[in-house]
Amino acid sequence: MELRSDFYINSDGIRLHAVLDRPAEGCKGALCILVHGFTGNMDEDLLKRVRDGMNKAGVMVLRVEMYGHGQSDGDFADHTLFKWISNAISVLRYVRSLDNVTDIYIAGHSQGGLLAMLTAAMYPDTIKALIPLSPAWMIPENARKGEMLGMAFDPDHIPDKLACWDHELSGDYLRTARMLHVEDEIARYHGPVLVIHGKEDEAVPYEVGRLASELYENARLVTIEGADHCYTGREDEVSEAVRMFIQEMTDVS
Secondary structure: OOOEEEEEEEEOOEEEEEEEEOOOOOOOEEEEEEEOOOOOOOOOHHHHHHHHHHHHOOOEEEEEOOOOOOOOOOOHHHOOHHHHHHHHHHHHHHHHOOOOEEEEEEEEEOHHHHHHHHHHHHOOOOEEEEEEEOOOOOHHHHHHHOEEOOEEOOOOOOOOEEEEOOEEEEHHHHHHHOOOOHHHHHOOOOOOEEEEEEOOOOOOOHHHHHHHHHHOOOEEEEEEOOOOOOOOOOHHHHHHHHHHHHHHHHHHO
């Protein structure tokens, strides 16, 4: 049996590119859904190292590329958090249909960390553990304030298009993002949470992750000193922190 499977998951007619990595043949047990960030993809070094740490702990990993990213359908300019939420529901439906999965975890980096937080809140009885990496959960609040990636805009007169780094983004991204209130969703999840954040994160301030860890009922914060937003050169530390967190949960159970 191949330990890696490459396929697509249907999400209301949108094909989401997915890769399932198993730690061993005939594996049965926990599976973690792992999501990239804004402009990201599943093959970033960080996500592959996190996958390795989870596999070492005996956990299967399903990396998925959301709408408009990687090899999935859709244009980046048209993606919104609402579309990503719909994608996450479809992915979770797929995972729950697998006979060899006993427990489900979810992890994500940056905007993927925000998505993981929202998904755990929607399915608090299904998601057994949550691992946000540098979670960009300030996006909805910034959209309400009129801030996005260093750009200022009038939140009552959102433009139809925004220049975003080297990409173009639809104004619908901001219109829908400002409708989300993440603090309310944090309160809905009571399972174990591991927040990891780089102290020198230039994209999502360290305090954003620290505050998330304080708001969750059952959370631990791991600080990676000197690390940037993508943990450049420090990916192994993130991988080991994830492995230890999962291993401790396994030992307790």
